[in-house]
Amino acid sequence: MNPPLSREACAARDAADPLAPLRAQFSLPPGVIYLDGNSLGVLPARAASRVQQVITEEWGRGLIRSWNDAGWIDLPRRVGDKIARLVGARPGEVVVADSTSVNLYKVLSAALRIAGSRTGPTPRRVVVSERSNFPTDLYIAESLVEQQGMRLELLDIDDIPARLREDVAVLMLTQVNYRTGRMADMADLSARAHAVGALAVWDLAHSAGAVPVDLNGAGADFAVGCGYKYLNGGPGAPAFCWVHARHVESFRQPLSGWMGHAAPFVFQPGYEPAPGIARYLCGTPPVLGIAALECGVDTVLAAEALGGMPALRAKSVELTELFIQLVRERLGASGLRPFGPSHAGQRGSQVSLAVPVDGSIDGYALMQALIERGVIGDYRAGDGSAAHPHLLRFGFTPLYLRYVDVFDAVQVLAELLESGAWREPRFARKAAVT
Ligand SMILES: Cc1ncc(COP(=O)(O)O)c(C=O)c1O
Structure with missing residues (x-):
C-alpha cells in the first residue's frame, strides 16, 4: 500500500505546477480555501478597477457617447x-x-x-x-x-x-x-x-x-x-x-x-x-x-499561454483525484463517501460527498462548520436515500486552487468529524419560517 499523502508532497506539486502563476489574477480573501467556484467564481483582481473605470470614465464622462466611443x-x-x-x-x-x-x-x-x-x-x-x-x-x-x-x-x-x-x-x-x-x-x-x-x-x-x-x-x-x-x-x-x-x-x-x-x-x-x-x-x-x-x-x-483548457483540465483532474484519495484515506470511517463518477474522465471539476443515509451526520451543519473554519463548499439536499443523498459539494477551480488547499480542506473536515464540533446547535439549520 502507498504511504498516506503528506502535506509536503502536495506542496512539492504546487512548486512544480506550471499553472501556479494564474492564482495571482484573483483577490482571494486570506484564510479562505474556496471550493465553491462551481457556484460563484472568485473576484478577478482587475474587475474592481475595470468596473470603476467604466463607471467614472465611460459612463461619467463619456455618457451616451460611450455606446460607440467605448x-x-x-x-x-x-x-x-x-x-x-x-x-x-x-x-x-x-x-x-x-x-x-x-x-x-x-x-x-x-x-x-x-x-x-x-x-x-x-x-x-x-x-x-x-x-x-x-x-x-x-x-x-x-x-x-x-x-x-x-x-x-x-x-x-x-x-x-x-x-x-x-x-x-x-x-x-x-x-x-x-x-x-x-x-x-x-x-x-x-x-x-x-x-x-x-x-x-x-x-x-x-x-x-x-x-x-x-x-x-x-x-x-x-x-x-x-x-x-x-x-x-x-x-x-x-x-x-x-x-x-x-x-x-x-x-x-x-x-x-x-x-x-x-x-x-x-x-x-x-x-x-x-x-x-x-x-x-x-x-x-x-x-x-x-x-x-x-x-x-x-x-x-x-x-492559453500555459496550455489552455487541456492544461486546466489536467490540473482539475489531479485536484479532484487528490481530494477523493485524501477523503478515502482520512474520512473513510466517517461514512462520508464520494458520490458521482469514480472515473476521472467522466467527472467535471467538482466532487460531491454523500452524507450517510443513517442520518449520523447532518450535512448542512457540517458544511456550516466547515465554512466557519474558512473552507467554503456548499450543501445540496437530496431526499436522503442512497440514490439521491444529501451532498456536500466541492468545486475545484484549477486557476486558483493549490494542491495544499485540497490537503488542508480535508484536514479541516477530518478535525471537525473527529471533534464533533459540527454538532454545536448554532450550525443546525434554523426551522423554516412559514
Ligand atoms: C445547470 C445550471 N443551469 C442554470 C443555472 C442558473 O442559471 P441563471 O441563474 O443564470 O438563470 C444554474 C445555477 O446554478 C445551473 O447549475
Missing part, C-alpha cells in the same frame, strides 16, 4: 467571441445576454420550432432530459412544453440513449450534472439525437471554463452557459448562448426585442431578426455586468 454596443459579441474560444465555437457564434434561464428559454424555443417543423410519420412531441438536471432547466422546459402541447420526459442519464426515438423533438441536457459532477458525452448523445431527427440543446453552466468543450466538434445544435461560475464574471453575471451555423439564419427565438432586430436604431414597425447570433439579444446589454464578466473570462483565457 464600444458598449459591441460588448455582447466581443465578449461572446472570447467565450467562443473556451467552448469550441467560432468567432461570431456566441453572444452574451440575459441569464442562463432566459437564454435556455430562447434556445429551447428555437429548437422546438425547428424540430416541430420536421415532417415524418411520428409527430415530435417530446423533450427528453435528465431527472436530476438543474431545476431551472426543467422549470423552463415545463413551461415551453405546456405552451406547445408537448411533453417533458425525465430519465436517469443511463436510460436516455434508449429513449431517443422518432417522437423526440429535443434532447436537453446539462453537460456536467450540478449534483454528481458527472459529465455527459456531448458528441455521442448529440449524434444519437440527430440519428432520430431530434436536436441537442446543452447547458454548459458547469463546463464552460471548467472542462474542454467542443460544441462544433460535437455537432451540438444549441447551447447556453453561465457567466458567474467558472467564468468568474461576478454575482448575477450575464450568461451566453450559441447556435450551430446550420441553424443560424433560420432559427427564431421568441423574445423579439429591439436589440435582436436587424436594424435596432431605424425604429421601423415590424420585427425583423438580425442576421446570425445577434438575434439572441433582446434588450439593452448590461454594460457594467459584461465589463466584470470580461475580466473573469480573461482570467481563463490567460491559461
Whole structure:
C-alpha cells in the first residue's frame, strides 16, 4: 500500500505546477480555501478597477457617447467571441445576454420550432432530459412544453440513449450534472439525437471554463452557459448562448426585442431578426455586468499561454483525484463517501460527498462548520436515500486552487468529524419560517 499523502508532497506539486502563476489574477480573501467556484467564481483582481473605470470614465464622462466611443454596443459579441474560444465555437457564434434561464428559454424555443417543423410519420412531441438536471432547466422546459402541447420526459442519464426515438423533438441536457459532477458525452448523445431527427440543446453552466468543450466538434445544435461560475464574471453575471451555423439564419427565438432586430436604431414597425447570433439579444446589454464578466473570462483565457483548457483540465483532474484519495484515506470511517463518477474522465471539476443515509451526520451543519473554519463548499439536499443523498459539494477551480488547499480542506473536515464540533446547535439549520 502507498504511504498516506503528506502535506509536503502536495506542496512539492504546487512548486512544480506550471499553472501556479494564474492564482495571482484573483483577490482571494486570506484564510479562505474556496471550493465553491462551481457556484460563484472568485473576484478577478482587475474587475474592481475595470468596473470603476467604466463607471467614472465611460459612463461619467463619456455618457451616451460611450455606446460607440467605448464600444458598449459591441460588448455582447466581443465578449461572446472570447467565450467562443473556451467552448469550441467560432468567432461570431456566441453572444452574451440575459441569464442562463432566459437564454435556455430562447434556445429551447428555437429548437422546438425547428424540430416541430420536421415532417415524418411520428409527430415530435417530446423533450427528453435528465431527472436530476438543474431545476431551472426543467422549470423552463415545463413551461415551453405546456405552451406547445408537448411533453417533458425525465430519465436517469443511463436510460436516455434508449429513449431517443422518432417522437423526440429535443434532447436537453446539462453537460456536467450540478449534483454528481458527472459529465455527459456531448458528441455521442448529440449524434444519437440527430440519428432520430431530434436536436441537442446543452447547458454548459458547469463546463464552460471548467472542462474542454467542443460544441462544433460535437455537432451540438444549441447551447447556453453561465457567466458567474467558472467564468468568474461576478454575482448575477450575464450568461451566453450559441447556435450551430446550420441553424443560424433560420432559427427564431421568441423574445423579439429591439436589440435582436436587424436594424435596432431605424425604429421601423415590424420585427425583423438580425442576421446570425445577434438575434439572441433582446434588450439593452448590461454594460457594467459584461465589463466584470470580461475580466473573469480573461482570467481563463490567460491559461492559453500555459496550455489552455487541456492544461486546466489536467490540473482539475489531479485536484479532484487528490481530494477523493485524501477523503478515502482520512474520512473513510466517517461514512462520508464520494458520490458521482469514480472515473476521472467522466467527472467535471467538482466532487460531491454523500452524507450517510443513517442520518449520523447532518450535512448542512457540517458544511456550516466547515465554512466557519474558512473552507467554503456548499450543501445540496437530496431526499436522503442512497440514490439521491444529501451532498456536500466541492468545486475545484484549477486557476486558483493549490494542491495544499485540497490537503488542508480535508484536514479541516477530518478535525471537525473527529471533534464533533459540527454538532454545536448554532450550525443546525434554523426551522423554516412559514
Ligand atoms: C445547470 C445550471 N443551469 C442554470 C443555472 C442558473 O442559471 P441563471 O441563474 O443564470 O438563470 C444554474 C445555477 O446554478 C445551473 O447549475
